[in-house]
Amino acid sequence: MSKAHLLIVDDEPDILELVTITCARMGVGTQRAQTLAEAHHHLEQQAFDLCLTDMRLPDGNGIDLVRLITKQYPNLPVAMLTAYGSMDSAVAAMKAGAFDFVSKPVDLQVLRNLIGAALKLGAPASSATPDKQSQTLIGDSAAIRETRALIAKLARNQAPVFITGESGTGKELAARLIHLQGPRREYPFVPVNCGAIPADLMETELFGHRKGSFTGAVSDQAGLFQAAQGGTLFLDEIADLPLPMQVKLLRAIQQKSVRPVGSETEIEVDVRIISASHRNLDDEVERGNFRRDLYYRIDVIELLMPPLRSRPEDIPPLADHILSQIAETSTTPKRQLSDAALNRLTAHSFPGNVRELQNLLERATALADDIKLEPEDLYLPADRPIQARTKAVQAEEIDRQPLGDQLDEIERRAILETLDATHWNRTAVAKQLGMTTRSLRYRLNKLGLS
Ligand SMILES: Nc1ncnc2c1ncn2[C@@H]1O[C@H](COP(=O)(O)OP(=O)(O)OP(=O)(O)O)[C@@H](O)[C@H]1O
Ligand SMILES: [Mg+2]
Structure with a gap:
């Protein structure tokens, strides 16, 4: 790797000197800037591996520089120099995209650690695996x-x-x-x-x-x-x-x-x-x-x-995403939600949030006969009690499995239904099912519902 370069932006000559010397001892080259304008100029001229900027500069605020770098040079780590004890500005800097901060007076060991970490972090990482990339936060x-x-x-x-x-x-x-x-x-x-x-x-x-x-x-x-x-x-x-x-x-x-x-x-x-x-x-x-x-x-x-109830507009895209995920891991084709079912879903308060939505759609996929899911397939609280027809289908499905799995499945359904009916109030569920909350917690863990 060729020699690393750091851009130090501060109007205090002592700080510029200190950082330059520290960097030199670490084999890192430095470029100094005393104003935002100078910093912009150097950023346009040369590639850097780390930028360290003061908060208060003669022609503006260091946080603006952090924002600019985050936007225009996303691979350049930037750290903030902050006045001693001003945690607020440190937090503001990090929210703006700074990767770390050093408080003044500068502790040399802290400075060296930061430079070391930044240069390691800035090293190009090979691309993440496709599986990792598919994880996203759904919702608009x-x-x-x-x-x-x-x-x-x-x-x-x-x-x-x-x-x-x-x-x-x-x-x-x-x-x-x-x-x-x-x-x-x-x-x-x-x-x-x-x-x-x-x-x-x-x-x-x-x-x-x-x-x-x-x-x-x-x-x-x-x-x-x-x-x-x-x-x-x-x-x-x-x-x-x-x-x-x-x-x-x-x-x-x-x-x-x-x-x-x-x-x-x-x-x-x-x-x-x-x-x-x-x-x-x-x-x-x-x-x-x-x-x-x-x-x-x-x-x-x-x-x-x-919470999901504060953003019901996210329910349709989330439901669609979850139904695709379910289809990927099962043999049945992807289910669709009828308009009525979608309305029913967006009106529900989801005390168990996205996880409740997931459980609900998994259950609906497992139990419904048609590709298109109707409101009654969702078993939302007002739709109880479960019709006898579905109970019979459930019983038949269960019969085909080994005894242990059958029991697990019966237990799982009883717990899920009670969770739904009680709006995911675990104490109430335990009470209704006649078990201690401890024993309920154990079962939830075992069934992957916790
Ligand atoms: N916005 C979202 N987009 C896509 N999937 C989501 C979203 N929010 C939650 N999920 C999914 O919902 C499930 C529950 O999320 P997660 O486990 O992260 O919640 P949690 O807040 O940690 O819950 P708990 O407090 O129960 O541990 C996960 O499968 C997660 O992938
Ligand atoms: Mg969690």
Whole structure:
């Protein structure tokens, strides 16, 4: 690789000097600019591998430069120099497309790390696999268009992102898209469901362990942090993390290193953290269930996934997309929705959001006789009770399967129907089906409905 070049934009001679010297020691060439106009000029003249810009410049704001670069030179990483403690402008810069920021006075180690990371990230990545590219956020509502635009910007930076939103709104999908559209796309995306790992296994799951560190540790085992090396660690349902683990997680994030259970040595890890929860972390902090220091670390930028009922215009394109997906993996041709069925769908409130829509269309595809789906095929709450005819068809289908599968299928349908009838209120479902919420959760997991 030929020598890398950095464009430094700042009106303070001391900063220009400091950055130039630091770059020279790293074998990186620099071009200086003291105004936005000079920066524009250099950008037109020469290709750069990184741009570092101050916030306040004599002829304008550094954020405008970030916007211009994001638009006209999408492959050029840009980072912001911000005044000490002005987190707001750092966040604004990253929302505008900056990949990171350095606060003044500049810590040399931080600066070196940033330059190193930027040059690595800017290295051309081979194209993503077609499967990865097919993942998109469907919908043309203003809310989804905004979400899509924010995802594209977040993909360019390294800031921790916290994704909130109701169940089934696409939080995990958004996290994957941020990863896939960013410079880490060639490295792993590792999802971790913090609510599903038993508390006593959490530490070894996340950080790994050395052979012999506990009974059953028969060999060295890398943790999920290491599995995500170079890529993204997606900490789903982070509010469910027990407090003692929160301390350890914070430490790992701050130090960018992990110590496997039973090990004396630290292992450096370079991962981007994206976390999510359907709970309000602010409230959890107030209640003492979530550490404030960890909250500030992971919640630098928030992405809110809008509920489906706030954007009913997205329901038809989503339904069409989901029906195509279902057709791809099944032997039946793609189902169509009659106008009446589509009206019925767009009028539904979807407390379970896109996931509920998915489940509903899967069930309709499995049970309906015709290619065209009618309102009664959707089994929306007002359409109950299920007609006897369909019950008979269901029973016949079930009869042809092995006993275990038959039971699973009966259980699955009972749970799905009750979920629908209760608007996905899990407590009510458990009550109606005579099981504990714990046992319901277990079944939902087992049946892939959680
Ligand atoms: N806008 C969208 N376009 C296409 N597919 C979507 C969209 N939103 C959600 N989905 C799909 O809906 C399903 C549920 O999304 P996802 O798992 O990301 O939701 P979630 O918010 O993480 O839900 P939960 O809180 O239940 O974990 C996934 O299969 C996802 O691909
Ligand atoms: Mg999820």
